Amino acid sequence: MQQWIDLLTEQMRHTTWLEWVAVLMGVAEVLLARKNNVWLYPAGIAGSAITITLLLEVGLYAEAGLSAYYVVMSIYGWYLWLRQTGKPPLKVAWATRNEWMITLLxxxxxxxxxxxxxxxxxxxxxxxxxxxxxxxxxxGTWLLARRRVENWVVLNVSNLFAIPLLFHKQLILFAALTIFLFIVAIFGFVDWMKIARQKAYTA
Incomplete structure (x- = not known):
């Protein structure tokens, strides 16, 4: 345990300002998502754009590609959440069977x-x-863009595997961020369940 603490301390000492910005944007994004706030998307785009470069440097190519995907999906989600003029905004709801099939695919x-x-x-x-x-x-990001409650569950499957992977690559700061995201996602799931139930009762 002390070894990981020492490694985290050492990494924080050498963390660049860009890494701090990426981490802070990631924190802001997930907190805004939990609050069902559309400003999660600008925060996500900024953080993901920075993270692409950082991950390429350590050889996590799929993770870097994932960040690029986040940028694209953030633009898509931002559009869906706001919708076009005259159309109702996308509502928090449970995923349909078809959406689950797409998710699994x-x-x-x-x-x-x-x-x-x-x-x-x-x-x-x-x-x-x-x-x-x-x-x-x-x-999980696709479900988030669709404003589906289950996005938190699927994203936490990713987080669960990402945490040891980031430790393995000695990206301790990003591992700590992912642990934080994992915890927030649990509360996000609970919050969104309440929103979905309230909308179901008032529909």
Whole structure:
């Protein structure tokens, strides 16, 4: 345990201002998401754009690709949450059967595709692990863009595997951030369940 504390202390000492900005944007994004606030998307875009460069430097190619995907999905989610003029905003609700099928396709199909790309075209030392973290996060982010309650569950599957992966790569600060995101996601799930139930009762 002391070894990890010493490593965290050492990494924090050498953390660049860009890394701090990325971490702070990640914290802001998940807290805003928990509050069902659309400003989560600008925060997410800023944090993800910075994180791409940082992850490429340590060879986590799928994670870097995931951050690029976050940027695209954040733009898509931002649009869906606001919708076009005259259309009602997207409401928090439970995922439909079709949405679950798409989610599973993204998670498992994405896992296979990302693994093959990492295995054949990169120097990744953890292609299976890295691919799974990324594909499940892809699936959870898609559900978040759709404003579905279950996004928190799927994102936490990704977080659960991401934490040891980040420790393995000695990205202790990002591992600590992911632990924080994991905890917040639990509360986010509870909060969004309440919102969905209230909307169901008043519908």
């Amino acid at each position: 993204i998670a498992f199909g994405g896992w296979g595709v990302i693994y093959l790309l990492l295995h054949h075209f990169t120097s990744s030392t953890v292609p299976v692990w890295d691919a799974w973290v990324s594909s499940t996060a892809w699936a």
